[in-house]
Amino acid sequence: MNPLEKYKHLFQAELKLVDEKILSISQGKAALIGNLVSHMISSGGKRLRLIFVILSSKLCENKSDNHIKMAACVELLHTATLFHDDVVDKSKLRRGRKTANELWGNSASVLVGDFLLAQAFMIMAEVGNLEIIDVLSKTSSIITEGEVKQLMHKSDVTTSFEDYIDIIRGKTAELFSACCRSGAIISASEKIKKDALENFGRNLGIAFQITDDALDYIAQNQSLGKKNGDDFREGKATLPIIYAYINADKSEQEYLKKIFQENEEARDELEFAKVKTILNKYNSIEQTLKTADKYTKLAKENISIFGDSSEKEAILQILDFCVNRNF
Amino acid sequence: MNPLEKYKHLFQAELKLVDEKILSISQGKAALIGNLVSHMISSGGKRLRLIFVILSSKLCENKSDNHIKMAACVELLHTATLFHDDVVDKSKLRRGRKTANELWGNSASVLVGDFLLAQAFMIMAEVGNLEIIDVLSKTSSIITEGEVKQLMHKSDVTTSFEDYIDIIRGKTAELFSACCRSGAIISASEKIKKDALENFGRNLGIAFQITDDALDYIAQNQSLGKKNGDDFREGKATLPIIYAYINADKSEQEYLKKIFQENEEARDELEFAKVKTILNKYNSIEQTLKTADKYTKLAKENISIFGDSSEKEAILQILDFCVNRNF
Numbered sequence: 001m002n003p004l005e006k007y008k009h010l011f012q013a014e015l016k017l018v019d020e021k022i023l024s025i026s027q028g029k030a031a032l033i034g035n036l037v038s039h040m041i042s043s044g045g046k047r048l049r050l051i052f053v054i055l056s057s058k059l060c061e062n063k064s065d066n067h068i069k070m071a072a073c074v075e076l077l078h079t080a081t082l083f084h085d086d087v088v089d090k091s092k093l094r095r096g097r098k099t100a101n102e103l104w105g106n107s108a109s110v111l112v113g114d115f116l117l118a119q120a121f122m123i124m125a126e127v128g129n130l131e132i133i134d135v136l137s138k139t140s141s142i143i144t145e146g147e148v149k150q151l152m153h154k155s156d157v158t159t160s161f162e163d164y165i166d167i168i169r170g171k172t173a174e175l176f177s178a179c180c181r182s183g184a185i186i187s188a189s190e191k192i193k194k195d196a197l198e199n200f201g202r203n204l205g206i207a208f209q210i211t212d213d214a215l216d217y218i219a220q221n222q223s224l225g226k227k228n229g230d231d232f233r234e235g236k237a238t239l240p241i242i243y244a245y246i247n248a249d250k251s252e253q254e255y256l257k258k259i260f261q262e263n264e265e266a267r268d269e270l271e272f273a274k275v276k277t278i279l280n281k282y283n284s285i286e287q288t289l290k291t292a293d294k295y296t297k298l299a300k301e302n303i304s305i306f307g308d309s310s311e312k313e314a315i316l317q318i319l320d321f322c323v324n325r326n327f
Numbered sequence: 328m329n330p331l332e333k334y335k336h337l338f339q340a341e342l343k344l345v346d347e348k349i350l351s352i353s354q355g356k357a358a359l360i361g362n363l364v365s366h367m368i369s370s371g372g373k374r375l376r377l378i379f380v381i382l383s384s385k386l387c388e389n390k391s392d393n394h395i396k397m398a399a400c401v402e403l404l405h406t407a408t409l410f411h412d413d414v415v416d417k418s419k420l421r422r423g424r425k426t427a428n429e430l431w432g433n434s435a436s437v438l439v440g441d442f443l444l445a446q447a448f449m450i451m452a453e454v455g456n457l458e459i460i461d462v463l464s465k466t467s468s469i470i471t472e473g474e475v476k477q478l479m480h481k482s483d484v485t486t487s488f489e490d491y492i493d494i495i496r497g498k499t500a501e502l503f504s505a506c507c508r509s510g511a512i513i514s515a516s517e518k519i520k521k522d523a524l525e526n527f528g529r530n531l532g533i534a535f536q537i538t539d540d541a542l543d544y545i546a547q548n549q550s551l552g553k554k555n556g557d558d559f560r561e562g563k564a565t566l567p568i569i570y571a572y573i574n575a576d577k578s579e580q581e582y583l584k585k586i587f588q589e590n591e592e593a594r595d596e597l598e599f600a601k602v603k604t605i606l607n608k609y610n611s612i613e614q615t616l617k618t619a620d621k622y623t624k625l626a627k628e629n630i631s632i633f634g635d636s637s638e639k640e641a642i643l644q645i646l647d648f649c650v651n652r653n654f
Contacts, residue, residue, distance in 0.1 A: 030475045084441060088434040107415040110437055111474045114411060117441070118467035121448055125461040133460060134452040140445035147438045148357045 003321050004046065007314035011054040014068055018050055021072040025119045036100050036112040040079045043095050048208075048322065049074050049179045052315070056183025056197050059311040066186040069127050074179050076120040077136065081143055081175075083113035088147065089234055131185050139178040146170015155235040155260040157245045157253075164242055165206065168213075173205025180204075196305050203299035204319055210292035211323045213238035214285050217276060229272050235260050239291065240284045241275070247282040296323045330644035331373065337641055338381040341395055345377055348399040352446045363427050363439040367406045370422050375535075375649065376401050376506045379642070383510025383524050386638040393513040396454050401506050403447040404463065408470055408502075410440035415474065416561055458512050466505040473497015482562045482587040484572045484580075491569055492533065495540075500532025507531075523632050530626035531646055537619035538650045540565035541612050544603060556599050562587050566618065567611045568602070574609040623650045 019041055026037040050071040057067035085091070086099040087106045093099060101109040117140070124133045150167045153159045159167075180201030184194040216231040217240055231238050237245075237260055245256050256278070259271055279285055299319055306312050346368055353364040377398040384394035412418070413426040414433045420426060428436040444467070451460045477494045480486045486494075507528030511521040543558040544567055558565050564572075564587055572583050583605070586598055606612055626646055633639050 029472060030479055032475050032479055033472070081441075084437050087437055106433070107478055108475070110411050110414055111471050111478065114408075114444070115468060115471035115475065117444060118464055118471060121460065121464035122468060125457055125464050128457055130452055130455055130457065133448065137445055137448035137452050141442060141449060144438050144442035144445060145356060145360070148359050148435070148442065151434055151438065152357055152359055 003314060003317035004051070007310070007317070010058065010311060010314055011051050014054045014071065015047065015050060017065075017068045018071045018075065021068060021123075022075060025076075029115075032104065032108055033112055033115055036083070036104060036108060037116075039097075039100055039103070040082075043097050045095055047075070048318070049078055049175060051318065052176060052179040052201065052204075053183050055311050055315050055318075056180045056201075057187055058183075059306060059309065059315065060184045060187035060189040060193055060197075062183065062187035064186065066127050066129075067183065069123050070132070070182045070186055073120045073123040073127075073136070074175065074182070076116045076123070077140060077143075078175060080113040080116040080120070081147075083109040083116070085147065087113075088151070127186070129185060132182060135178050135181055135185065139174045142170045142174045144170075146172075146174070150236070153237065155237060157237045157241050157256045157260050159237050159242055161239075161242065164239055168206060168209040169202065172209040172212075173202045176205030176208065177201035192305065196302050200299050200302035200315075203295045203302060204322065207292045207295035207299060207319075207323045210239055210288060210295065211325070214240055214288040214292065215325075216240075217279060218285055232272055232275060233264060233267050235262075235264065235267065239288045240279050243287045244275075244279050244282050244284040247284070248278060252278055292323050296320070330641060330648050331378070334637070334641035334644070337385065337638060338378050341381045341398065342374065342377060344392075344395045345398045345402065348395060348450075349402060352403075356442075359431065359435055360439055360442055363410070363431060363435060364443075366424075366427055366430070367409075370424050372422055374402070375645070376405055376502060378645065379503060379506040379528065379531075380510050382638050382642050382645075383507045383528075384514055385510075386633060386636065386642065387511045387514035387516040387520055387524075389510065389514035391513065393454050393456075394510065396450050397459070397509045397513055400447045400450040400454075400463070401502065401509070403443045403450070404467060404470075405502060407440040407443040407447070408474075410436040410443070412474065414440075415478070454513070456512060459509060462505050462508055462512065466501045469497045469501045471497075473499075473501070477563070480564065482564060484564045484568050484583045484587050486564050486569055488566075488569065491566055495533060495536040496529065499536040499539075500529045503532030503535065504528035519632065523629050527626050527629035527642075530622045530629060531649065534619045534622035534626060534646075534650045537566055537615060537622065538652070541567055541615040541619070542652075543567075544606060545612055559599055559602060560591060560594050562589075562591065562594065566615045567606050570614045571602075571606050571609050571611040574611070575605060579605055619650050623647070 022037065022041060026034040053071040053074055054067055057070070082094065083100055086094060086101050087109050091099050092102045100112070121133070124136060146167050146169065149163070150171060153163060153167065177198050178201070180197035181194050184197045213231065216229065216238065219228050241256065241260070245253055248256065256275070259267060259275065296319060300316065303312065303315065349364065349368060353361040380398040380401055381394055384397070409421065410427055413421060413428050414436050418426050419429045427439070448460070451463060473494050473496065476490070477498060480490060480494065504525050505528070507524035508521050511524045540558065543556065543565065546555050568583065568587070572580055575583065583602070586594060586602065623646060627643065630639065630642065
């Protein structure tokens with residue numbers, strides 16, 4: 001059974017409160033803000049980041065309602081990033097629906113993204129914990145650094161493994177890390193627990209993104225929105241391609257270099273099939289998933305300091321689910 | 328004598344420290360971040376917001392070096408806004424130089440804008456004052472609300488005076504207000520001083536933006552960057568136009584409505600001259616400048632609670648300079 005179903009009694013009530021908190025921020029604001037906020041709430045998604053804030057805080061025996069505020073805060077930060085990313089990537093679809101920039105234009109996405117960022121920091125001020133503000137402002141900065149680095153390396157199939165990890169650590173893993181650490185901070189946990197959850201979140205996030213990058217070449221299930229081959233079409237050199245490039249022969253290397261630097265139109269279905277043939281030849285997807293598995297194991301070790309509980313069980317099973325999904 | 332020259336001994340040394348602080352944030356970061364940060368520092372500008380943070384903090388007898396951090400913080404917030412605004416407005420020139428989006432593309436401007444916002448909040452966490460974080464996150468939110476509202480009313484020459492004030496309060500005045508209040512907060516001043524400076528900053532900001540909107544139709548001096556007629560070309564219905572529309576006859580009203588809703592290409596020099604004729608006919612520029620003057624007077628009243636000092640003198644003269652400038 002899908003652990004997000006199995007353990008939903010641990011976070012379902014909280015998610016509802018988080019949604020209420022998020023919807024409340026657009027009350028009395030310009031209609032355009034309300035439109036984009038509703039669009040974001042109704043488009044769903046797996047809401048993993050929120051769930052990790054809630055489960056981490058419960059694992060640390062949080063007593064206040066700050067976990068609701070923190071989960072809302074993290075969701076706002078994340079959504080702001082998505083709004084801005086979709087402008088940067090010129091994306092038209094996300095989770096199977098038109099993106100905000102496609103529906104309301106780039107200007108609205110940039111400005112409402114900024115609004116959500118500001119609201120996230122307003123909530124942090126409300127929570128009134130300087131450590132939280134320190135962690136989340138740094139996280140925010142690292143996310144953008146990851147995005148900028150991705151922009152600079154975008155079509156570069158010769159990107160090193162280290163640079164790749166650095167990029168996904170920034171664009172994905174740091175927020176998971178901050179989510180998990182936040183749960184410990186608002187529960188006033190000792191440093192060892194904060195660090196454990198921080199590292200857990202980071203390794204989980206890296207494993208999650210690597211899996212995502214592999215799935216872009218192999219996923220069959222299109223029902224959850226992202227189109228198979230999106231990274232390829234956008235010319236993003238992700239880990240499967242980086243591994244393939246390292247193992248490929250000269251002519252295949254030249255081909256990979258060339259096809260990723262072409263205009264988007266050049267990367268059609270035919271070229272996608274050709275690239276997948278190279279990935280298969282060198283088992284690049286298996287190699288990629290093995291790397292994800294390494295980070296999954298690290299994540300599990302990170303939280304071994306916590307005793308058994310249903311929250312820990314849920315966290316571990318959701319981790320496994322994230323890296324073994326086929327969507 | 329220009330008061331920014333006359334009183335520069337009150338803030339010059341501090342501005343240098345602020346620049347060092349700002350330059351330090353791009354150290355060790357991706358080259359693209361460094362490029363945009365240097366571009367921003369070297370493009371100068373009047374740096375009024377920074378100067379008001381420093382003068383307000385001195386007026387409140389600040390003893391720490393937090394005014395340097397706060398000035399850097401405010402400059403980062405402001406620059407992030409400019410980067411994003413230029414993407415939203417598709418601007419090509421600012422202060423006589425190519426904009427960041429023109430030089431490095433929209434993606435870089437969006438992401439580095441986000442980076443600067445995150446860095447601003449990191450500095451606030453460093454200052455460690457929750458009231459500052461509360462004020463500046465709210466300010467950040469109100470700025471974006473102003474921008475969103477401007478986007479929604481952009482070409483609407485029937486925008487009411489109240490909506491116009493609401494827009495410029497958001498996009499311009501709240502940050503001046505936060506600058507001035509910050510100076511009092513970091514100096515641990517009593518509430519009456521904080522409120523006085525907050526209101527002063529807001530009224531100054533409104534007067535400043537109204538003057539700016541008038542100058543767009545009359546400024547002769549092009550040396551400081553912004554091109555005369557920018558607002559008209561972009562189709563922004565600002566106060567001179569709003570006043571003209573109220574006083575105009577039916578056919579002029581129809582013409583104004585139509586020309587502001589056309590594509591940008593339609594608003595050429597010929598049409599600019601026609602619109603200026605209507606503004607002249609109804610003394611709309613004079614009426615606009617009179618309104619600015621009303622807010623200038625309010626600003627002066629706001630800080631009447633402070634005793635005489637060279638800082639207060641500087642603040643008052645810079646205020647007058649801002650609303651009597653011809654650039």
